[in-house]
Amino acid sequence: MNTLPPLAAPPRAEPDYLRRDRSLRSWLCTHDHKRIGVLFLFTLTGFFLLGAIAAAGMRYALLSPQGNLVVSDLYNRLFTMHGVIMIWFFLVPSIPTVFGNFILPMAIGAPDVAFPRLNLASWYVFLAGGVLVLTAIGAGGVDTGWTFYTPYSSTYANGYVMLMASGVFVTGFSSIFTGLNFIVTVHRRRAPGMTWFRLPLFVWAIYATSIILVLATPVLAITLFLMALERGFGVGVFDPRIGGDPLLFQHLFWFYSHPAVYIMILPGMGVVSELLTCFSRKPIFGYRVMAFAILAIAGLGFLVWGHHMFVSSESLYAGLVFSLLSFLVSVPSAIKVFSWTATLHRGSIRLQAPMLYGLGFVALFTIGGLTGVALATLPLDVHLHGTYFVVAHFHYIMVGGMLMAYMGALHYWWPKMTGRLYHDWLARISALTIFLGFNLTFFPQFVLGYLGMPRRYAIYPPEFHTLNVLSTAGASVLGVGYLLPLFYLSWSFFRGRPAGPNPWGATGLEWRTASPPPKDNFEETPVVTEGPYAYRPEEAAP
Amino acid sequence: MSGIPMDRAAYEAEERAATNRLGMWTFLATEVMFFGGMFVAYVLYRSSYPDAFAVGSRTMELGCGTANTAVLLVSSFFMALGDRAARKGDRGALRGCLVLVALLGMAFLAIKGYEYASKVDEGLIPGRGFRYPGPPQLPLFMTLYFAMTGLHALHMILGVCAVAWLLWRSSPRRHQSVPVEPVAIVGLYWHFVDCIWIFLYPLFYLIGR
Numbered sequence: 001m002n003t004l005p006p007l008a009a010p011p012r013a014e015p016d017y018l019r020r021d022r023s024l025r026s027w028l029c030t031h032d033h034k035r036i037g038v039l040f041l042f043t044l045t046g047f048f049l050l051g052a053i054a055a056a057g058m059r060y061a062l063l064s065p066q067g068n069l070v071v072s073d074l075y076n077r078l079f080t081m082h083g084v085i086m087i088w089f090f091l092v093p094s095i096p097t098v099f100g101n102f103i104l105p106m107a108i109g110a111p112d113v114a115f116p117r118l119n120l121a122s123w124y125v126f127l128a129g130g131v132l133v134l135t136a137i138g139a140g141g142v143d144t145g146w147t148f149y150t151p152y153s154s155t156y157a158n159g160y161v162m163l164m165a166s167g168v169f170v171t172g173f174s175s176i177f178t179g180l181n182f183i184v185t186v187h188r189r190r191a192p193g194m195t196w197f198r199l200p201l202f203v204w205a206i207y208a209t210s211i212i213l214v215l216a217t218p219v220l221a222i223t224l225f226l227m228a229l230e231r232g233f234g235v236g237v238f239d240p241r242i243g244g245d246p247l248l249f250q251h252l253f254w255f256y257s258h259p260a261v262y263i264m265i266l267p268g269m270g271v272v273s274e275l276l277t278c279f280s281r282k283p284i285f286g287y288r289v290m291a292f293a294i295l296a297i298a299g300l301g302f303l304v305w306g307h308h309m310f311v312s313s314e315s316l317y318a319g320l321v322f323s324l325l326s327f328l329v330s331v332p333s334a335i336k337v338f339s340w341t342a343t344l345h346r347g348s349i350r351l352q353a354p355m356l357y358g359l360g361f362v363a364l365f366t367i368g369g370l371t372g373v374a375l376a377t378l379p380l381d382v383h384l385h386g387t388y389f390v391v392a393h394f395h396y397i398m399v400g401g402m403l404m405a406y407m408g409a410l411h412y413w414w415p416k417m418t419g420r421l422y423h424d425w426l427a428r429i430s431a432l433t434i435f436l437g438f439n440l441t442f443f444p445q446f447v448l449g450y451l452g453m454p455r456r457y458a459i460y461p462p463e464f465h466t467l468n469v470l471s472t473a474g475a476s477v478l479g480v481g482y483l484l485p486l487f488y489l490s491w492s493f494f495r496g497r498p499a500g501p502n503p504w505g506a507t508g509l510e511w512r513t514a515s516p517p518p519k520d521n522f523e524e525t526p527v528v529t530e531g532p533y534a535y536r537p538e539e540a541a542p
Numbered sequence: 543m544s545g546i547p548m549d550r551a552a553y554e555a556e557e558r559a560a561t562n563r564l565g566m567w568t569f570l571a572t573e574v575m576f577f578g579g580m581f582v583a584y585v586l587y588r589s590s591y592p593d594a595f596a597v598g599s600r601t602m603e604l605g606c607g608t609a610n611t612a613v614l615l616v617s618s619f620f621m622a623l624g625d626r627a628a629r630k631g632d633r634g635a636l637r638g639c640l641v642l643v644a645l646l647g648m649a650f651l652a653i654k655g656y657e658y659a660s661k662v663d664e665g666l667i668p669g670r671g672f673r674y675p676g677p678p679q680l681p682l683f684m685t686l687y688f689a690m691t692g693l694h695a696l697h698m699i700l701g702v703c704a705v706a707w708l709l710w711r712s713s714p715r716r717h718q719s720v721p722v723e724p725v726a727i728v729g730l731y732w733h734f735v736d737c738i739w740i741f742l743y744p745l746f747y748l749i750g751r
Contacts, residue, residue, distance in 0.1 A: 114561050180568045188561045214568060218576035226583070226689065235668035235685045237583060242668075243591055243679035252579050 031116035037102030075458035083146030095267035109191025129171030179213030193528035205270025220256035268405030275358030280347025326376035353427030357408030364400025389449025420496030434481035440474025598683030599750030617646035
């Protein structure tokens with residue numbers, strides 16, 4: 001490394017990134033990673049509400065076994081809308097684009113990401129994809145499910161499949177831009193002294209996620225392109241009439257979509273590592289092992305896609321290998337859960353709102369992970385495939401895991417983003433409401449699935465009625481839990497108490513600058529002299 | 543830690559260049575996966591229907607494909623020479639090379655266009671208009687041919703645009719300095735697109751002969 005001549009003294013007391021320039025134009029043309037993070041926060045909140053409305057429609061339709069509220073066709077369109085929006089327009093971009101953008105450059109001591117213009121382009125591309133998908137939904141929707149399985153999607157489906165698929169295709173480029181940006185940023189923009197093994201686990205997690213984004217998303221793009229080619233021009237690549245294989249579509253699709261599960265969960269694991277250390281005043285247990293576990297999950301995630309096709313005419317031997325590889329993912333996942341638990345041991349634990357979300361993540365992710373092992377077991381999957389057991393399993397990972405982590409990240413970094421505190425008791429009540437509502441919604445679905453209730457139907461036999469009513473009641477509680485933050489966080493933005501630079505007494509570099517941070521994050525480049533999480537439990541928390 | 547003081551501007555330029563190169567390499571990794579999905583489809587179907595693929599391969603114009611391979615390899619050679627000229631600061635040689643690269647790129651596209659047109663004439667367009675006698679899986683081969691070479695041609699079009707941008711960027715009226723890093727970055731992309739063709743050529747033109 002070369003020594004540099006000192007810079008001229010920086011100008012003092014620069015206005016923060018929110019107050020620097022309040023014009024709309026300055027927001028829409030911004031290259032500031034923090035503002036782009038905020039733009040994504042607003043966009044994703046909007047998409048989340050739309051996806052939640054579709055979910056609410058389904059849950060209320062399932063209140064009665066005959067499906068009185070919506071006809072089956074509308075029900076199919078609702079679950080497609082829910083899946084497409086929640087996966088590609090909320091979960092995949094959620095933590096990377098909002099907190100990855102806002103926090104990651106600060107967490108490594110950088111003034112911005114490596115390619116700020118590409119970062120803004122990522123938001124516009126995301127919007128363009130979103131407009132296409134919303135147009136498709138507004139025009140009448142799609143009934144294929146979010147997976148677009150051929151030959152149904154390419155030949156038989158009535159609906160705006162092309163429009164929907166092109167929206168997803170376009171949004172993929174946003175994922176690629178963001179992933180590429182973070183990879184290069186972590187490689188090239190670390191502050192002096194910020195070595196790889198001093199990176200916070202949140203940065204490791206976003207880095208691993210970015211690698212998956214960059215390598216998996218193009219495969220989805222090409223798969224949807226081939227599907228659209230077949231639908232638009234009748235030139236089937238997956239068309240059995242000319243020798244094509246519909247199973248190939250599923251292989252290519254899940255080659256993206258299974259790693260996408262890790263795109264959706266790894267950032268949550270990173271966030272939770274930050275939360276549990278900060279609110280128990282303990283260094284993370286087994287830092288290096290945790291970092292390697294993240295990379296191991298990202299790598300193994302590419303080798304397990306076949307477990308989605310155990311009952312789709314995949315060969316028995318392929319099934320056995322995919323089953324074994326899927327079991328292997330549970331090793332690094334379990335390492336993480338044990339490390340988090342060991343981190344809490346003898347810590348000085350404070351149950352503030354972000355911590356409640358963090359603990360909720362660990363509990364729900366463990367249930368989701370263990371039921372995942374059940375589903376990866378070849379003979380059990382034959383029984384459980386296509387039932388509500390699967391629905392409950394992946395919602396425990398996606399909602400119980402990722403969404404809890406997203407809410408935790410929002411509550412943890414909110415004072416940094418806005419410079420203000422929120423009402424802590426309201427936040428705790430909302431965290432508990434979400435936890436209870438979530439379990440009430442999805443735990444009955446494990447039972448329903450085990451009893452054999454198939455997914456994707458608007459009607460069901462009357463013996464499943466009670467458990468479905470419980471699940472819908474839970475969804476209502478969950479809805480209240482998600483709406484509460486909308487109010488108290490908005491209130492906090494305008495009227496909350498000033499937070500100061502470091503309200504939680506946390507150790508990350510992002511807490512060493514003002515809240516909200518100035519445009520270039522730091523008044524002078526921080527120099528890192530020790531690893532992350534230098535917490536001491538015997539010291540009183542602020 | 544060398545401890546040798548360094549000019550700040552030079553240091554930042556070097557940092558910027560390394561960042562841009564890493565960005566391009568990462569982008570090329572996404573491109574490998576982008577084409578990779580179709581190569582997987584090709585491998586699967588060729589192992590299932592080797593006869594149909596052999597018949598399909600014999601409908602290709604070997605001369606055009608071979609000529610295009612030569613055109614692309616020569617263009618990559620001039621791209622590399624241009625990169626060398628840029629590093630030496632030789633503006634004239636750089637611009638000469640870039641002009642040749644762009645012309646060769648356009649020649650490739652012209653030959654490809656001629657091939658596509660003759661496929662239309664022979665009724666080898668997959669879909670309802672397919673009227674070429676052959677095994678039932680022949681349209682599968684042709685779909686892969688059009689999808690893979692079509693995407694490659696799209697990459698060529700973007701590449702020619704990038705080279706045109708370099709020509710504008712290296713114009714003596716516009717800029718004082720000769721662009722070194724942009725030439726290196728576009729060069730990486732150009733060589734990559736060339737490499738894709740090196741795989742496409744045997745897979746489509748040579749297998750059945």
